Amino acid sequence: MTEELVGRTRELGDLTDFVRTSRKESRAILLEGPPGVGKSALWRAAIELARETHVVLRARPDSAEAKLAYGGLSDLFGDVAETVLPALPEPQRVALETTLLLRTSDAPANPRLLGAATLGAFRTLAADHPLLIAVDDLQWLDTSSLATLAFATRRLRDDERTGFVFTRRSGAGASIGVPTPPMGLTRVEVAPLSFDAAAELLARRYPGRVSRTTARRIWTAAQGNPLYTIELGAAVAAQGEPSDPSQPLAVSGDLEDLLSRRLAALPDACGDVLLAVALLSDPTRRLIVETCGATAGAGLQAAIDADVLHVDRARVRFSHPLLAAVVAAQAGRPERNSMHRRIAEVVADREEAALHLALATDRPDAAVAAALDEATSTAVERGSPAAAAEYAEHALRLTDPQDRPALAERSRAAGRLRVLAGDHERGVALLEQAVALLDPGLQRALTLCQLAEGVSHDPARAIRALDQAVDEGGGDPSIAARGGAFRATMAVLTLADLDVAEREMAEARGVAEASGDPEFIMHTLGTGAWIELIRGRSPRPLATRAEAFPELLARWSLFWLPERAELLWHMRRGEHDAVRARLQELKARAFDIGEEEAASVYAFHLAELETAAGRWDAALVHANELWAFAEWTPQAQPVALSAVARLAACRGELDRARELAERGIHLAGQLGSLLFDIENRSVLSLASISGADAAGAVAAVEPAWHTVERNGVLNPGMVTMLPDYIEALIALGDLERVEQPLSWLEARSREQEHPWGLKLAARCRGLEAAAKGDHERASEAFADALAPRPGVTLPFEDARTLLARGAALRRGKRRHEARQSLTDAVESFEKLGATLFAERASVELARIGGRRPLATPDELTPAQQGVAELVVRGASNKEIAASLFISEHTVESHLRQIYMKLGVTSRVQLTLLILGG
Numbered sequence: 052m053t054e055e056l057v058g059r060t061r062e063l064g065d066l067t068d069f070v071r072t073s074r075k076e077s078r079a080i081l082l083e084g085p086p087g088v089g090k091s092a093l094w095r096a097a098i099e100l101a102r103e104t105h106v107v108l109r110a111r112p113d114s115a116e117a118k119l120a121y122g123g124l125s126d127l128f129g130d131v132a133e134t135v136l137p138a139l140p141e142p143q144r145v146a147l148e149t150t151l152l153l154r155t156s157d158a159p160a161n162p163r164l165l166g167a168a169t170l171g172a173f174r175t176l177a178a179d180h181p182l183l184i185a186v187d188d189l190q191w192l193d194t195s196s197l198a199t200l201a202f203a204t205r206r207l208r209d210d211e212r213t214g215f216v217f218t219r220r221s222g223a224g225a226s227i228g229v230p231t232p233p234m235g236l237t238r239v240e241v242a243p244l245s246f247d248a249a250a251e252l253l254a255r256r257y258p259g260r261v262s263r264t265t266a267r268r269i270w271t272a273a274q275g276n277p278l279y280t281i282e283l284g285a286a287v288a289a290q291g292e293p294s295d296p297s298q299p300l301a302v303s304g305d306l307e308d309l310l311s312r313r314l315a316a317l318p319d320a321c322g323d324v325l326l327a328v329a330l331l332s333d334p335t336r337r338l339i340v341e342t343c344g345a346t347a348g349a350g351l352q353a354a355i356d357a358d359v360l361h362v363d364r365a366r367v368r369f370s371h372p373l374l375a376a377v378v379a380a381q382a383g384r385p386e387r388n389s390m391h392r393r394i395a396e397v398v399a400d401r402e403e404a405a406l407h408l409a410l411a412t413d414r415p416d417a418a419v420a421a422a423l424d425e426a427t428s429t430a431v432e433r434g435s436p437a438a439a440a441e442y443a444e445h446a447l448r449l450t451d452p453q454d455r456p457a458l459a460e461r462s463r464a465a466g467r468l469r470v471l472a473g474d475h476e477r478g479v480a481l482l483e484q485a486v487a488l489l490d491p492g493l494q495r496a497l498t499l500c501q502l503a504e505g506v507s508h509d510p511a512r513a514i515r516a517l518d519q520a521v522d523e524g525g526g527d528p529s530i531a532a533r534g535g536a537f538r539a540t541m542a543v544l545t546l547a548d549l550d551v552a553e554r555e556m557a558e559a560r561g562v563a564e565a566s567g568d569p570e571f572i573m574h575t576l577g578t579g580a581w582i583e584l585i586r587g588r589s590p591r592p593l594a595t596r597a598e599a600f601p602e603l604l605a606r607w608s609l610f611w612l613p614e615r616a617e618l619l620w621h622m623r624r625g626e627h628d629a630v631r632a633r634l635q636e637l638k639a640r641a642f643d644i645g646e647e648e649a650a651s652v653y654a655f656h657l658a659e660l661e662t663a664a665g666r667w668d669a670a671l672v673h674a675n676e677l678w679a680f681a682e683w684t685p686q687a688q689p690v691a692l693s694a695v696a697r698l699a700a701c702r703g704e705l706d707r708a709r710e711l712a713e714r715g716i717h718l719a720g721q722l723g724s725l726l727f728d729i730e731n732r733s734v735l736s737l738a739s740i741s742g743a744d745a746a747g748a749v750a751a752v753e754p755a756w757h758t759v760e761r762n763g764v765l766n767p768g769m770v771t772m773l774p775d776y777i778e779a780l781i782a783l784g785d786l787e788r789v790e791q792p793l794s795w796l797e798a799r800s801r802e803q804e805h806p807w808g809l810k811l812a813a814r815c816r817g818l819e820a821a822a823k824g825d826h827e828r829a830s831e832a833f834a835d836a837l838a839p840r841p842g843v844t845l846p847f848e849d850a851r852t853l854l855a856r857g858a859a860l861r862r863g864k865r866r867h868e869a870r871q872s873l874t875d876a877v878e879s880f881e882k883l884g885a886t887l888f889a890e891r892a893s894v895e896l897a898r899i900g901g902r903r904p905l906a907t908p909d910e911l912t913p914a915q916q917g918v919a920e921l922v923v924r925g926a927s928n929k930e931i932a933a934s935l936f937i938s939e940h941t942v943e944s945h946l947r948q949i950y951m952k953l954g955v956t957s958r959v960q961l962t963l964l965i966l967g968g
Contacts, residue, residue: 058248
């Protein structure tokens with residue numbers, strides 16, 4: 052045990068348990084406490100505990116590199132890049148190589164793609180051995196590395212054997228988020244030393260020079276802080292113990308003063324060396340000598356001998372971060388500025404050189420500002436908008452205050468980068484500053500367009516900025532078109548003013564095509580495809596046009612990919628087999644390139660597809676993936692809730708379905724998205740219909756239905772709640788109100804030859820005719836609803852139609868046909884796992900006289916056979932439920948279906964039938 056770990060039995064036990072557990076699952080541990088309490092010593096102990104069993108990646112950032120892009124990531128992968136890079140998919144490999152400065156790239160790196168590459172690298176390293184990621188002083192980790200690490204850690208599976216050990220300074224450092232894998236985070240507050248531990252530490256470090264009595268006084272003054280204890284002990288050991296125990300210790304009680312005295316005792320040759328180490332982001336022996344000159348070697352060795360500096364993997368570090376802070380604080384401003392300029396002359400990294408020039412400059416300087424502009428561009432290329440924004444703001448600070456155009460341009464650039472980095476509040480403030488600096492005209496109009504993008508989470512504010520941009524654009528068609536395109540995008544999300552949105556998008560697309568700007572063209576194609584979908588037209592022509600820009604298409608957001616709208620067009624028509632493989636491919640690609648939001652929507656589409664296609668186990672896999680995404684992406688939560696809730700409703704878990712759907716409706720309202728609202732209302736209406744709550748279904752659907760109809764939604768597949776609304780009105784006997792939505796559904800479906808709409812409209816017409824007593828017309832309508840349509844798979848909807856037809860036939864006294872239809876419905880629902888609907892169909896079947904066995908015992912489902920066997924053994928419903936780990940309600944449901952299938956009415960008859968063979 053090292054000196055610093057005296058008295059750390061509890062913390063070492065926590066670390067030992069953590070390292071052992073991380074051999075099997077992904078976990079994180081955070082060592083937290085004030086400066087000097089011993090966090091770094093415990094961090095090093097964790098690395099030693101893991102070294103024999105784990106692959107270890109480590110980073111020890113400091114304040115000097117906190118503003119440099121991806122310094123922490125470079126530390127982590129510095130020794131293993133050659134191992135992991137060849138195993139990554141090409142887009143991820145290129146992203147990581149670019150970030151680690153192993154290659155240059157013409158295209159800006161995508162931070163989400165880099166996050167996916169980091170995750171892939173972790174998985175590669177953990178494939179054969181457990182992996183430990185160790186980061187000391189998390190509060191100094193650069194923003195870009197922290198975001199990338201957070202992206203990767205939260206996507207690790209529980210069993211991927213990756214542990215994370217972090218230290219973080221309490222107080223100001225506590226605001227830094229901690230990257231956390233799904234299995235969670237263990238927090239360890241590193242406590243002050245007990246007196247016995249402090250006395251032992253002093254005895255080991257200063258044997259025979261600090262009595263136990265003086266040790267207690269030191270411990271009291273240091274409040275158990277190990278570093279403070281060591282420094283006070285050093286002062287006492289140097290000066291001798293006080294002769295009068297009643298007098299205070301003849302040393303300062305201030306830790307900074309103690310450290311200052313320790314530094315002051317060093318030779319003069321150490322001065323420049325210490326300042327250079329404090330200010331360099333990656334202080335190596337070579338850089339220190341180049342910065343400080345020929346005498347640097349002697350100063351460096353003296354500081355190492357005094358345990359102020361030490362060498363760690365060729366990197367020179369202070370023995371404690373507080374020493375670096377004291378050195379930097381004690382240096383005067385002119386001295387620091389001079390050192391920053393000397394460092395800028397010797398570091399190879401142009402970003403770091405520009406940053407040191409900025410830190411060395413207090414007044415406007417055009418040359419330094421220009422160098423920072425270049426550093427900004429480099430950071431953008433490396434995929435670090437946070438670092439780029441930092442450089443851009445330094446450039447802004449060093450701009451001549453009389454040069455309004457330059458101030459405006461740099462404010463605009465910094466604001467745009469802050470928004471991209473996720474700091475919307477600061478970004479919007481800078482963009483507003485740029486607007487204020489510019490005179491009315493084209494440049495201010497373009498900046499207002501960027502401001503609108505920055506406040507897109509607030510549609511009303513965004514529209515105001517766009518309207519101002521159009522007013523000030525001097526009739527520039529591009530400004531007007533961009534404003535129209537943005538308004539159309541908002542209309543897609545809110546399903547509002549679609550007539551206007553369609554017209555504005557058509558105009559914007561014309562301007563975009565005329566301009567030849569491929570990004571503007573792609574924007575109009577992406578949003579335009581969604582408008583085509585919502586308005587009931589195939590997006591294929593726009594998807595085809597997008598294919599004319601293959602290079603741009605390859606890096607365009609998969610969320611707004613025109614093809615996505617085309618795939619949804621087919622899926623909502625019931626043509627599942629035609630699009631399943633492509634949706635899976637796009638979901639995988641979105642994950643590979645780190646497009647979190649896109650990956651979530653493709654998981655949603657696949658969950659919806661498989662639910663409609665009757666493959667509910669597959670749907671559950673996609674729904675769970677979607678929920679994993681949504682936990683970290685608030686915008687995805689409403690659709691995630693609807694996907695999980697829809698499966699619950701189909702399976703008869705109505706309370707859960709209602710709870711989830713109502714939460715989804717609430718969140719959709721907060722986001723202002725009618726699209727998300729409709730998805731959850733569709734589920735709520737299904738749950739209500741399943742529970743024979745027709746009034747609840749009407750209440751769930753009616754407000755949204757009238758809104759979408761009024762706003763110009765024309766595609767039946769975008770209003771999947773409508774058939775349940777119609778069925779609920781029929782169940783309530785409100786046949787007058789049925790005609791308008793039913794006629795809309797029929798008309799739109801015929802116009803678009805929409806298979807899903809035609810099938811569901813026919814079922815609704817059958818229900819209406821049956822309610823009016825017109826059994827012949829009802830029979831024809833149900834037959835039309837059940838008629839096969841090429842490429843269309845809707846087993847759950849077909850089973851519901853069989854149930855509706857069987858019930859209508861029974862009421863029309865056509866018992867034989869009714870029995871067959873209801874028998875088919877029961878079997879279809881049971882095959883799907885729709886227990887509640889299967890029960891409803893069984894109850895309806897029981898109402899037909901002259902019942903006969905529908906099956907033999909061998910033809911029962913496995914679940915039903917299990918229940919029947921226990922009945923034969925004499926088990927009660929409660930005992931059966933306990934034995935099979937199901938509820939008594941489920942046992943009762945299975946028994947009703949068993950009785951119906953076998954034509955028996957009691958447990959005795961069931962037992963006799965089975966025992967009799």
